[in-house]
Amino acid sequence: MSAPISNDDGIREPAVTAWFREHVPATHGSLRFERIPGGRSNLTYSVTDENGTRWVLRRPPLGMAHSASHNVLREAAVLGRLRDTPVPVPVVVGTCGDESVTGAPFFVMDHIDGHVLRDPEAVRAALRVEQRGEVARSLVRALADLHTVDPREVGWGALAERDDYLARQLRRWNTQWEKDRIRDLDDLRRAHDRLLDRIPPQTVSRVVHGDFRLDNCIVTGDARLGGILDWELATVGDPLADLGQLLVYWAQPDDEVCALENPPTRVDSFPTRDELVALYLEFTRPEDVPDIDYYLAFNWWKIACIVEGVYTRTLSGAMGDTDRTAESFGEQAKRLAAQAWHIAQRL
Template sequence: MSDTVSAGIDSPNVSKWLEANVEGAKGPFKFEFIAGGHSNLTFSVRDANQNHYVLRRPPLSHGLASAHDMGREHRMIDALQNSNVPVPRTRGLCSDIEVNGAPFYVMNFVDGHIIRDSTIAESVLTEQTRTRASESLVETLTKIHAVDVSKVGLQDFSRHEGYIARQLKRWYGQWNAQKTRELSSIDRVYEELAKRIPEQGQATIVHGDYRLDNCIVSSQGEIQAVLDWEICTLGDPLADLGLLTVYWTGPGDEPSPWMSQYTTVSGFLNRNDLIEHYAKITGRDVSNIEFYRAFAYWKLACIVEGVYARYLGGALGEKTAAELEPFKSQTEAAANSAEVALSRLN
């Protein structure tokens, strides 16, 4: 058993809970760490009946409590069970921290691929299915934004109005509480964004971290499940589209300081293709998308700075200066990209 499994799973207690609360689950259980770190930890769980589940719990070193609320994440996925949004089947939520030291929830494992790098993108998808994966990613986002929150019991999930203003206040507060140095571009972008907030239409579900590697994709390029709902809320749907295009760099796009360079592999669509596909399906006005891209870059700069600060403080383990330099550089690059996106606005 790995160190992460040993630290994150109280095997005897969790096994008892699974047998008592998940229909059909039967021990002994095999726990394996899948992913996590700064985000919620994800474990594979297999039982004696050949059932395959996934268990999610907060990271061992907590950051923002609101970003690791298991009940909130479970509630969203559970509410979407009978919607058009592909999500795993939920199997149970444990709020009793005596069981495992922190709340956790369990859902079914979903077969498919998580596209994290160009090697995977080229080996599991063809050029044609990479195009289809690009389209399906956008189409699935439109399904998320089309959910009637009152019909799925999410009317009171969060405030509906003033999403961008609330987010600016939240993340600027986090920046000022955790910043490791002065970065004037963060302040400039904050002030400019606050002045130029577009009028928000009807609130929709906002995933908050929507990107290809937070989805499970079939070999045919279809999105099988949307994962990682840990910062979901209700608000302005174009925030999700802006963030998606910040993460995304297509074959013909100018390079991004962010991740997801694997979408430069031939067959994937370019950023503008994603935006146009979204606009065509939803009918939403996307002429102000550079505002949302600027906001996404700025927010990511604030988030990465928080991770960097926690590493410097020793909360996330020991790292050398060389290992920490990418966090510092990425914060600065994202802040600069936010200014560039703002400069494109009329």
């Protein structure tokens, strides 16, 4: 469900409307802008013209127009690189680097009809019980298809030669946390040090989404994967990091700690995490069966860093109006950091 736009919510309607009329030829008449809730990174809006044609606009959080972690023009470039691959992605129809239009760079992409399954209620409303396994299979198939893309063939030649993805990620997120943090989290720090000390060798370089989970996808009415969203963290690296992230977000009904507050997969008839791993191995057929414990611990730690950043930004007002309090994000970050340290101790 979308939310009405206020004057301080990141969209300067007259200027953005004028930009649409100049750069998106299909625009007809006036535009209606609505904030799409749920995203905790870049801000996302539904844009509808008088003919009912819809687009989606993405821009950085308020006050973070120049943050490397929220570079929406880079995200648009990633979508362009993947357009002619088997990976289902939205089509970018325009980009704007002129911050005078709405205070930050932004890009516009086609709207994909379907459902974002953010919670169990959305799953029950959109999917019959017998469709849930097929959606999971489509999700893992799309991840495997992404990991078959040769980064050299889609414009990532230099990064494709590197094998230090996990070290780069540990450095990036730890630096981000140290720069912005307003408190200390011992579990976050201890998990980082353990992960840094036990980095496994990277055997292959592939395009990595960086935030791959069910609620970052559009599921169509016939239970297919219509598109993968939220590519701002995409790069080239170790594909097992994506698999680990999917597993961390894939909550099961009996889980005590979940990466999301109300995870969509915590309902009956979805496959288990072990079954997802089996599907991924069936689709990718690696020479050796990987040990994914490191990738689980790494992703619990990374998600804790991300949620801690949301906590900090929400406290400062950079996220605009949200459906949760800053304190709820703070408590969630603590739980995630504790889970990361718990699993890291097994390494």
